[in-house]
Amino acid sequence: MSACSSQTATVRALVISQHDAVRRQLVAYLARSPGLSVTGEPYAAETIRTVNPRVLVLDLSRIERSELAEAITAASQVGARLIALASIREPGEEHAVTDAGGIYRLKAVGADGLAETVLAAAERPPVHVPV
Numbered sequence: 001m002s003a004c005s006s007q008t009a010t011v012r013a014l015v016i017s018q019h020d021a022v023r024r025q026l027v028a029y030l031a032r033s034p035g036l037s038v039t040g041e042p043y044a045a046e047t048i049r050t051v052n053p054r055v056l057v058l059d060l061s062r063i064e065r066s067e068l069a070e071a072i073t074a075a076s077q078v079g080a081r082l083i084a085l086a087s088i089r090e091p092g093e094e095h096a097v098t099d100a101g102g103i104y105r106l107k108a109v110g111a112d113g114l115a116e117t118v119l120a121a122a123e124r125p126p127v128h129v130p131v
Helices: 020-031 045-051 065-078 091-099 114-121
Strands: 011-016 036-041 055-059 081-086 103-106
Touching (some): 011 020, 011 114, 020 036, 020 055, 020 114, 036 045, 045 065, 055 065, 055 114
Parallel strands (some): 011 036, 011 055
16 A cells, blocks of 8 residues: 655655554555655564655554564665654564664654654764674
8 A cells, every 4th residue: 555745755664564444544644744754564674675755654553573673674675764653662662673773663652743853854964784
């Protein structure tokens, strides 16, 4: 499932979620921002490399820890910035994301400010695979 905002958008964002409804809602919400071009797909590390987003918004529900590591590696390979969204705080996942330079947010805070967070993340250094 893919969606895109206007052609004048400047920041390419990719929403990855195994939940179709969550993915569609996040894409629809973010696509309203004139500064974003947004697509959404189920998890696949290769999708991250193919789409080559400036910002990767990754829903952590229904992905394994190994898939999170793959997503961080793929984001690093394409120079993407990472925003990871979690339903509950999981310290191991949080450390993996923040140690790579990504942003970790709980979904409970809602979508308010998410577009601004994505735009601000685009200005941050890309994620890196910790050594």
